[in-house]
Amino acid sequence: MSAIEVFADNLGSYLEPEQVNLVRRAYFYAEQAHDGQTRRSGEPYVTHPLAVAHILADMHMDHQSLMAAMLHDVIEDTGIPKDALVAQFGDTVAELVDGVSKLTQMTFETKAEAQAENFQKMALAMARDIRVILVKLADRLHNMRTLGALAPEKRRRIAKETLEIYAPIAARLGMHSLSTEFEDLGFKAMYPMRSQLIDRAVRSARGNRKELLNRILDSLQACLEREGLQGKVMGREKHLYGIYQKMRGKRKAFTEIMDVYAFRIIVDKADTCYRVLGAVHSLYKPFPGRFKDYIAIPKANGYQSLHTTLFGMHGVPIEIQIRTEEMEELANSGIAAHWVYKSKDDVINGNHARTRQWLKSVLELQQNAGNSLEFIENVKIDLFPDEVYIFTPKGRIMELPKGSTPVDFAYAVHTDVGNSCIACRVNRRLAPLSEPLQSGETVEVITAPGARPNPAWLSFVITGKARSNIRHFLKHQRHSESIALGERLLDKVLTSFDTHLGDIPQPRIDRVLKDCGMEHLEDLLSDIGLGNRMAYVVARRLLAADGGVEETEKQRIDQSPDDTGSGENPLAIRGTEGLVVSFARCCNPIPGDPIVGYLSSGKGMVIHQENCKNLVDSRHNTEKTMHLTWDKDVSGEFTVELRVELEHQRGIIAQLATGITVADASIDKISVDERDGRISVVQLVIRVRDRLHLSQLIKRIRSLNGVMRITRLKN
Template sequence: MDDGAIWLEDAERLVARVRAYNPRADFQKIRAAYTYGAEMHEGQYRHSGEPYITHPVAVAMILAEQQLDDATIITALLHDTIEDTRSTYGEVAKRFGPEIGDLVDGVTKLTKLQLSSTETKQAENFRKLFMAMSRDVRVIFVKLADRLHNMRTIKAMRPDKQAQKARETMDIYAPLAGRMGMQWMREELEDLAFGVLNPEGRRSIITRFATLRRETGDVVEKITGDIRLELDKAGIKGEVQGRAKRPFSIWRKMEEKNVGFSRLSDIYGFRVIVATEAECYSVLGAIHSRWRAVPGRFKDYISQPKSNGYRSIHTTVSGRDAKRVEVQIRTRAMHEVAETGVAAHWSYRDGERVENPFAVDPAGWVGALIQQFDAADDHDEFLEAVKLEMYQDQVFCFTPKGEVVKLPKGATPLDFAYAIHTRIGERAVGAKVDAVRVPLWHRLRNGQSVEILTAEGGTPQAGWLDLVVTGRAKSAIRRSLRFADRKRFIKIGTELARVAFDQIDRRMTDKALTAAARTLRLPSSEELLARLGSAELESRQVIEALYPGIAPRAGDEIEPTAAIVGPQPDLTFRRAPCCQPVPGERIVGISYRGQGVLVHAIDCEALAGFEDQPERWIDLAWHAGNHPAVHDVTFDLTIVNDPGVLGRICTIIGVQKANISDLRFLDRRQDFFRVRVDVELRSVEHLHALRMALESEHDVALVERVRDPALSP
């Protein structure tokens, strides 16, 4: 059979797939799009050697599996014609209509966006991405399906290209699919990227699953049978599905919980699909009557749905042989939205547009996203807002009156306060979670009741920026810091800038500061100094804006006694032994009468003891420039007990130009040693470089930075 016959067979398979859910589709138009695409791509081949037209057909098939409309299917067949062939927007619009012309043009423009480029460019391109979504979100469906097929066939590419595409998929396209509710696509994209970026890790998970199955039998089949039995007892008709979680999902849980595969419990997922919402809660009751529920692992997204329309009940129970089992319970309509997310709005069945009551209106959904992002003042804030919205799951908390507040995972009472109203956030001095007093940096969990304690005259502190995770809270805190405390920040910023200019033998002048502000797209030199003082801008950025490529001369190291700048020049500072802050980390000072100021990292747990003493807190910053390697940081290392390993560890530390000031053994085992090492470092960048070098050594099992609040005076 020749290539043409094979291609036509592919086209007919696509037509048959569309006919199965939409017998009223315009099959003549779909075939015409296929023929036109094949003609335009004639003579073009993929890296695998296959004719290029096989790719658009595969993309269209992925979208047909989601039962999408004719326009989306035809756009998939033509999505590369404007970019890669002699075809034009005008010709596509003339042949297939302006709607499809606009969709193909939209996909073409998305393909040209470099979403993994530098941060400023990335922020600008993300704006374009969301603007394209606002015009017609179907362009994103095509782009995601395009990326999915490319990842499925990625082995034909060069290794460096594979790694680049896999990282981009993991960082951008997989979270975007998840944010749109297309969870199945997110999981497959992540797993395919994982196979490229860490093939050994993925293989190890698969091997362990195979071993577990040999030892215990088919656990999924057994537990599925157990759940069906409980439904039968309760007289509930429903479909039960079960599967082992994907390798990347397992790997991520192992990383997050810092446990091995054998200690991981919930590696299987189960789903019960019933007819009505009332039956969902009946199923929940039946499951909880049979098995013990795991505390803190219950989420009711039916009463509190996600913004992309997702509804389901999630519960985790201690099932057969004490294995933890996650069960999702939903109706058929909820399941369709859970599978396709925002795309459910365009789904067809039996030739009719599906009226799914849970499908989200894409225009309203995208509009809400854009409104959120447009509140950002600059590129950095916009990018931060995008990533927070795309990459974090939500938690639901309650006000004392029972109103629900949606927040991203990892949110704090400060985020909660700013979500209610900016004035409440600014006046916050503490919080009660489930009636228990907690610090403002406490991480909220699903279902908690939160009460914010306020005081008149309260103002945000610079350290709050490191305590919040929502873009709304960060923007509000930055605005308050810039305006309410402007004079103090300008004073600190002026000192930081003066030191930075002195280090490169340049004079700090108003003209120089104004030029730097213009390059950094700030309205004035005063704004530049204010942002320097509030730690929103680094003095290094100011110097680089004026003198690109310039670096401090060797020997121009900052004296350790002058490493920190504060609001008063006569203050004396000591690094807190509990958190051992190093240059580059956000810091705050706690004053001691007659003993100067103890400098803590902003996330130090010991700061909780000073929550009720705000008068002792002092905003501090590190001097910009080249710090000497004199700042002790303590590491705990777990290393293989083999000859020469400890010597290699010491060599690695030396190669990184760090000095060991102390080394002691904590534990000696037949296979492993635990060693505590004090190392003198220059900066947080130096710390990260050393840690990465140690973690890359195959005989190092674990590297942990020691931070002990008990060491605080």
């Protein structure tokens, strides 16, 4: 019997006869298309697609996935167009083949940007139809199994890409068997010597452990029989790459890792899992804090099991996993287990809602990411989840990666909740937004209508969703604020020519936009607001754009003073301009101080005190510096730095802090230096509303006993 007939015969165990015929037809089509082509090993090329289909059939995948497996290299290697596959096998199969072909063209080379672009394509293909990635994973697995025919350099490159990309994706989809085989094959190809050494050591240790392992296994089996519980006890081998990672990551010796004996107990139903747990805990003492219940709270990829560690005979640690047959199948095959499809729409069984949710979040990350490198950074975080389980106030459980903060939690609940988050309660007490969360905590997010994300959050959030949404919001906010500032700057210059932006004819604006290589006026205004273009230069171009300006007006434009705003109407600062207007840390200007603005390319306007030493070299650049004034309705808190010299006496620092608080100012930073045994120097960074508020504060500090001198620090 030919290879395809043997394969078709096996498919009959779970597919309908007409479905088996369609798979057979796809094989013959591929055989004809690849006629004359061979693999590096010298075998006919069609043996590869057949082997890929075998891997998927072992997972009981549907007939369309098997057809796509047979045809997955046809578009790329034989020149047969996608349209021909649509005509022969229908849209769904052709789309799957096309998706796999696009993934096959991906090369994960050294260029980070190219690798990120390719990974992005892969994630999007997964999100459209998860079967694309399953066919691709099976294709990669067969290639890994037959790596021997390739040159060492290529073997290492493919192995690296498998360990970095494909193994984590298989793990994230719950496909443990596949992920483990990827890791061991990748490890063997990447580090052949290390792999051999560990393999040899494992074989040797296995021989020494055999007797004790059998005794433990017999005692566990006997324990179940005594309790009248049905269950199958199996020894569980640690795979080579897992041992290597533990040796490297946890800095453990090989003997420490091999001293742990691992077993799996498979039972009939979830209820029996807990009864078996009770039985083994009465047989051997459990390690405190080493019990995990993934049945009540499954992992993000759907994995379910009970995990416990026991003190076995002679004090050896025994790791035990207890699960049902169904959980075992799901643990090994993940998303591919219990694949169900309906006649009209190919859908994933309800067991895989978690995976659907993850794929949906992948799409959301892609839409919000600024570029592919940012996207891959975010997705890779989500590919390696060591989870914590957090409760909402209503008792709903949410899984988050270990190290997540309340801000990560807020974005996991909903993007709008994250964007408007201002504070949180952890177990009913107010807690910092940057505090890492622990499993079992109940988190309540406090929101406010006008709140917005804080750029500082990016320094502590760890989930891709939080990071990408904060960046997306800030980017959008910065863009709209730079447009508003750019419009104010441009209008201010145009006012000095007795006109306004609204008075400039549209054809003139279009001509200037064309010269600048831009499509929209907003982009030009944003560039001005960010300091990338000078408002005065743009104004001159707008006024002279059509060449139809009167001679006297042209002279006025050419002879006009610079754009320093030294005329009658300097630009007024309100304090609410946002991210594109910042206050220089060298001189800390506050309302009431004479100020100038310096346009810094890409950053917007930086405001300095008029006499700031750091502006000495920039003053000649009249296009970039401009005189400013404070708006009469200026609002906000502004940083100021004070140096206080005081006599060294008990409780004086506390009195100083109290005095500042009473004066309605807040302390950002305080540091104390002892000049000698009698005098202390206190450096304060505080927030005030304006110069009047500062003078009231200084007056209050001066009234304290022991205060000798107060200086406001500038530069």
